[in-house]
Amino acid sequence: MKINLCIFLLLLSLCIGYSQEKLEVEGAIIIENNSDPNPKPGTIRWTGQDFEGYTNTGWKSLTLGNNTVIPCTSKFLASNETGSYIWCWDDIALNPNTSGPSTTITYGLRVSQEWNYDLATIVDGKLRMYVDPVDFSTTHTPSRNGDAGNKRSEVFEASDGTFPSTFTARKPAGTDEWLGWSVTFGDNYVPMTQYHWLFYQNKPDDADSPGNYSPPFSLNIAGGVYSGVPASVGEIVFDAEANDKNGGVGVFRTGVVPVAGQTIKIVVHTIYGEGTSGTSQVWIDGVLVVDQPNIATLYTPTLGGGTNKFGVYNWNWGIQSRLNDILAQGVSHLELLIGNIKGERWQSGDAQYGTNRYNFVVPD
Helix, strand or coil: CCCCHHHHHHHHHHHCCCCCCCCCCCCCCCCCCCCCCCCCCCCEEECCCCEEEEECCEEEECCCCHHHCCCCCCCCCCCCCCEEEEECHHHCCCCCCCCCCEEEEECCEEEEECCCCCCEEEECCEEEEEECCCCCCCCCCCCCCCCCCCCEEEEEECCCCCCCCCCCCCECCCCEEEEEEEEEECCCCCCCCCCCEEEEEEECCCCCCCCCCCCCEEEEEEECCECCECCCEEEEEEECHHHHHCCCCCEEECCCCCCCCCEEEEEEEEECCCCCCEEEEEEECCEEEEEEEEECCCCCCCCCECEEEEEEECHHHHCHHHHHHHHHCCCCCEEEEECCEEEEEECCCCCCCCCCCHHHHCCC
16 A cells, blocks of 8 residues: 555644654655655655655765766776776866877877868866868868768777777677766757767777678767657657667667757666677666667677767768768758766676666766
């Protein structure tokens, strides 16, 4: 039998004349979630991931101690290493590169840009990605790759030097990875009709034959129907390409449609595996929108898990007819502001492996 605990406690308080009384309940009390952003201090809730209490400064975990605070660090994890890290943009300097489309900004991180090296900047502690498809820099001359217009500005995990690529890929099958970051859509953001683009992808190593694999999974902004799946214009969809190639479901809708100026908080949990041995989970603003415990998240164990890339990648701008169509829609640029990125990566045998690490990486 479900009891309205709030009413019960209110009635009880009328009967108790002093504060030292205790409430005893025979059996369990079920506490559900509370979506009120400003409840009365002292309120407790179950988010589906953790018990939290509300204070004058916001919701706080009731189960996690001070050891969950991860200091800002540019710590780099090689593909077979485990640990935790947080990349804080205020601590990272962007250095222009005049020799190619990709530049190292700190040990373990690179920024990939084409046409213009002013696409990535640090603004108010966030990494700002501003991509104008037809703004060609005359100061620097990065690669244009034969594209009609600029299509990307991404930050990603660079090579650990164990293979001939700029990517940190080939993460061993079975690796358990958690990522958390925030994304703010620019004040003038307008979604594109018909055409899709992505703001997060997991990418295999391009050095592996035959090379240039599609991301085994990614977060995309749909322009409407996505790979045959009905979706709203501007809706975030999870593209599970590796699972699709394995004969499973390839597209998962989230129901989330960001608007101009909105900030969303994202957590992605992945266990790298082929066939049905992988796991994909995605939370947006605390809501679990993708929950697939038996899914392919890599193509083959040899390829392993890919590098994580964050930013803007709109491949349609590289094709002249699509570029013209998008510009005619009034979409002249894409702007994202990316918050600090928290990450953890564990393997079998680590105490953290297979445990719920959501509260360790969820954006502040």
